[in-house]
Amino acid sequence: MNAPADACAVQVTDLTVAYHERPVLWDIDLDVPAGKLMAVLGPNGAGKTTLIKAILGLVPTAAGDVRIHGGAYAENRRLVGYVPQRGSVDWDFPTTVLDVVMMGRYGALGWFRRPGRREREQALAALEKVGMADFRDRQISQLSGGQQQRVFLARALVQDARVYFMDEPFQGVDARTERAIIDLLKELREKGRTVLVVHHDLQTVAEYFDWVLLLNVRRIACGPVETTFTDENLRLAYGGRVEFLQRKAPADPAPDDGRTPGFGFQGRIRP
Amino acid sequence: MTLLAELVTDYTLRTVSLGSAALGAVAGMLGAFAVLRRQSLLGDAVSHAALPGIVLAFVVTGAKTPLALVVGAALAGWAAALLVMLVVRTTRIKIDTALGLVLSVFFGLGLLLLSVVQRHAGAAQAGLDSFLFGQAAALVGDDLRTMAVLGAVVVAGLLLLWKEFKLLSFDPGFAGALGLPVRGLDVALTTLLVVAIVIGLQTVGVVLMSAVIVAPAAAARQWTDRLGRLVLLAGAFGAASGLIGALVSSSVERLPTGPTIVLTLTLLTLASLLFAPRRGLLAARVRRLRQRRRVAVDSVLADLYRLASQHDDPTRAPHAPDVLRAMRDGAGTGRGLELLAERGLAAREADGRWSLTPAGVDAGRRLLDGDAEAGA
Numbered sequence: 321m322n323a324p325a326d327a328c329a330v331q332v333t334d335l336t337v338a339y340h341e342r343p344v345l346w347d348i349d350l351d352v353p354a355g356k357l358m359a360v361l362g363p364n365g366a367g368k369t370t371l372i373k374a375i376l377g378l379v380p381t382a383a384g385d386v387r388i389h390g391g392a393y394a395e396n397r398r399l400v401g402y403v404p405q406r407g408s409v410d411w412d413f414p415t416t417v418l419d420v421v422m423m424g425r426y427g428a429l430g431w432f433r434r435p436g437r438r439e440r441e442q443a444l445a446a447l448e449k450v451g452m453a454d455f456r457d458r459q460i461s462q463l464s465g466g467q468q469q470r471v472f473l474a475r476a477l478v479q480d481a482r483v484y485f486m487d488e489p490f491q492g493v494d495a496r497t498e499r500a501i502i503d504l505l506k507e508l509r510e511k512g513r514t515v516l517v518v519h520h521d522l523q524t525v526a527e528y529f530d531w532v533l534l535l536n537v538r539r540i541a542c543g544p545v546e547t548t549f550t551d552e553n554l555r556l557a558y559g560g561r562v563e564f565l566q567r568k569a570p571a572d573p574a575p576d577d578g579r580t581p582g583f584g585f586q587g588r589i590r591p
Numbered sequence: 592m593t594l595l596a597e598l599v600t601d602y603t604l605r606t607v608s609l610g611s612a613a614l615g616a617v618a619g620m621l622g623a624f625a626v627l628r629r630q631s632l633l634g635d636a637v638s639h640a641a642l643p644g645i646v647l648a649f650v651v652t653g654a655k656t657p658l659a660l661v662v663g664a665a666l667a668g669w670a671a672a673l674l675v676m677l678v679v680r681t682t683r684i685k686i687d688t689a690l691g692l693v694l695s696v697f698f699g700l701g702l703l704l705l706s707v708v709q710r711h712a713g714a715a716q717a718g719l720d721s722f723l724f725g726q727a728a729a730l731v732g733d734d735l736r737t738m739a740v741l742g743a744v745v746v747a748g749l750l751l752l753w754k755e756f757k758l759l760s761f762d763p764g765f766a767g768a769l770g771l772p773v774r775g776l777d778v779a780l781t782t783l784l785v786v787a788i789v790i791g792l793q794t795v796g797v798v799l800m801s802a803v804i805v806a807p808a809a810a811a812r813q814w815t816d817r818l819g820r821l822v823l824l825a826g827a828f829g830a831a832s833g834l835i836g837a838l839v840s841s842s843v844e845r846l847p848t849g850p851t852i853v854l855t856l857t858l859l860t861l862a863s864l865l866f867a868p869r870r871g872l873l874a875a876r877v878r879r880l881r882q883r884r885r886v887a888v889d890s891v892l893a894d895l896y897r898l899a900s901q902h903d904d905p906t907r908a909p910h911a912p913d914v915l916r917a918m919r920d921g922a923g924t925g926r927g928l929e930l931l932a933e934r935g936l937a938a939r940e941a942d943g944r945w946s947l948t949p950a951g952v953d954a955g956r957r958l959l960d961g962d963a964e965a966g967a
Contacts, residue, residue, distance in 0.1 A: 340683065376768045394770075402768040409762045413627065414818050423758050427769035432751055459816040475765075485768075 328390065329354040329483050329514035330375070335384030337367070337374050344370050346538045348384070352531065354482075355512045357505055359519040359528070359545075362535035363558050368518045369405065371535065372485045376402060388483055398427065401481030403472050405488055411461050417471050418443055418456040424478035439478075446474035451500060466497035473504065484508065484515045491520075502528050525549055603728070604841060610730045610738055611837030611852065612830040614791035617742040618800070619807030619829025620749060621787040623822045624780060626808035627760045632687070633672060633781070635801035636694040638788045640671030642701025642797050645722055646708055655719070657734045657793075661741070665789045671697050672781045698797070725796030725849030727837040738790050745783045745790075749822075756780055757818055794837065796849035803829060806856040813867035832856040884930065889958060891927030894918045895937060895947055896955025905952045909944035 332350035336343065345367040352358055360368050373379045375386050377393060388396040401424075421443040422435045429435060447453045450470040455463065463471065469489055476484055490498050505515050505528070516533075519525065525532060525545065532549050534540035534557040541553040625634050641664035648663025649655060671693050678689040705719060721729060749756065758766045759776045767773045784804070791800050811824035836852030865872050894915050902908035916924045928945055931937035936951035947955060 373764070378764055378767045397770045400768065402765060404762065404764045404768075408764055410627075413761045414812065414816050414821050415757075415761065416817070420761070423754075423762070423765065426754055426758055426766075427771070429754075431755070434754060461816075 331387040333385045336382045338382050348539050354514050356531040357509050357529045358516045358531035359525050360533045366536040399482040401476040401479040401484040403476045403486040406468050417458045421474045424475040442478045446477040450474045466493040469493050486517045488518050607727045607730050607837050608834050610735045611833035613742050615829030615833025616826040617787045618803040619825035620822050621784045622804035623808040623825040631805045632690045634804035636690045637668040637672050638797045638800035639694045640697035641668040646704040657737045668785045723796050724847040725794050727794045727848035728841050745786050748783050799849040799853045802853045806860045810860040810863035813863040813870045887923040887927045888930045899947050909940045909946040911944045
């Protein structure tokens with residue numbers, strides 16, 4: 321099960337997903353090198369969440385193959401960590417923060433065995449990392465949105481995975497939590513882990529990520545942020561609904577409207 | 592008291608109460624998962640759908656053997672549950688519609704079969720129609736043994752797959768990502784639910800069995816925030832209602848057991864909804880009142896302090912209640928002043944005017960400083 325030091329963390333070929341005959345993802349090919357922080361971008365309904373769920377085998381696929389660090393997904397499942405959308409669960413479920421984090425160990429525990437002291441300690445260490453150690457015995461309904469997100473991150477951390485899939489971890493969190501999450505992502509990258517993040521805020525892409533996938537049912541572009549995160553590709557992905565205000569590079573003859581140049585890209589999605 | 596004495600000596604009564612308590616416990620425990628997974632109505636569909644299975648089992652075996660009827664009920668209930676899951680997964684029909692369809696089709700078929708079979712000799716005496724509203728008095732030792740074995744199997748399954756079922760109920764997506772066979776676990780948990788329902792059908796009846804699934808869990812949820820305790824408590828509530836309901840219906844002639852158990856459960860649930868310490872309606876009401884009172888006291892204190900601080904010695908600056916009433920539109924001023932006096936923060940002068948005590952001046956200053964900080 322020990323994966324070879326393959327340079328390619330996630331390899332997807334010909335992935336196609338359809339709901340009631342309507343294609344949601346069409347013939348997706350993807351090669352994500354190990355040790356990258358990759359943003360998955362695209363308009364609503366582009367299939368970002370579906371892509372992650374299809375890779376994880378959570379939705380039926382019409383075609384396609386997924387390999388994780390060179391091995392078939394089913395064999396290398398233990399190398400994968402997952403942070404679902406926060407809104408996908410009932411936060412009034414009768415359980416505690418620590419209990420939820422320990423769920424990240426259920427896969428490694430195997431059938432019938434209950435989590436014990438070891439799992440408890442791993443969970444506490446992960447909670448410490450996301451700054452939630454004091455909340456360990458809290459009923460999960462008493463958490464704020466940002467705290468819920470941190471709990472989900474801690475649960476993924478105890479999976480001790482090599483590739484992480486995160487579905488909108490920045491959704492509805494405050495600036496402090498966003499900062500904490502991005503620090504954590506960078507720490508994961510330093511350890512050689514690969515993280516795929518469904519992301520919405522185009523303004524922070526260049527700051528947070530080094531790899532990017534632009535998606536709109538089909539794969540529009542995938543590659544390093546510098547060469548892939550371009551006006552042209554964004555227009556292709558968002559269908560001209562993005563207004564580009566300013567660009568750092570002077571190559572673009574933007575009219576001088578007196579705005580101070582921002583960090584990298586400044587995009588805005590018109591409603 | 593005589594009822595309790597009879598419980599020890601009377602074999603029938605003992606059988607009936609043990610059986611009813613067991614069915615309540617098992618149904619309550621499994622019901623906890625059904626409620627958490629928002630599948631309360633699945634229990635309703637399964638119990639109604641069991642009726643044709645019961646009648647067919649009677650037709651096939653030609654006798655009222657408890658095991659045969661239970662197997663028939665379980666097969667029909669299970670088929671209905673799987674059918675609901677299949678319809679939801681493969682068509683655009685939503686769960687509520689699928690449940691409604693399956694319930695009425697199966698139950699209609701059951702009633703039809705029942706009325707046909709009843710017309711033939713022998714069937715009427717078999718008392719198949721007692722399966723509609725339940726008859727605990729009909730329980731015999733054989734039934735009890737069947738219930739005990741099945742109940743033990745269900746509880747053992749629940750304990751064995753505890754963490755898997757917990758994760759399935761809380762976050763099926765994550766369970767799938769971990770590699771757990773979500774669909775298989777779903778079928779397994781549903782199967783346990785079907786068995787739990789079938790255990791109770793003879794005593795409670797197909798019409799009301801779903802209440803024994805849902806109500807104990809709904810009541811227990813009011814008292815605890817832990818899954819383990821929730822399941823245990825739901826089991827205890829179910830057992831208590833089963834016991835009480837069966838005893839009452841056995842001691843009063845022609846009182847069907849199902850409705851008696853369900854009424855007992857209703858009282859328990861109602862009490863839980865009203866009186867539970869944190870989630871109860873009463874507790875919420877008390878919290879709201881307390882908060883309202885605190886706001887009233889604070890605002891009277893703040894006004895009094897603002898008035899007093901314009902004087903050289905704030906503790907010797909009495910003001911009439913009417914002044915305060917004018918400052919804050921009147922509501923609750925008198926009560927607020929009395930509460931301040933109780934806490935030793937304000938005092939009433941001989942002329943009916945009010946002034947702050949030294950402690951009140953401190954409290955007022957703290958209050959306004961706190962507001963300023965929070966606002967900054």
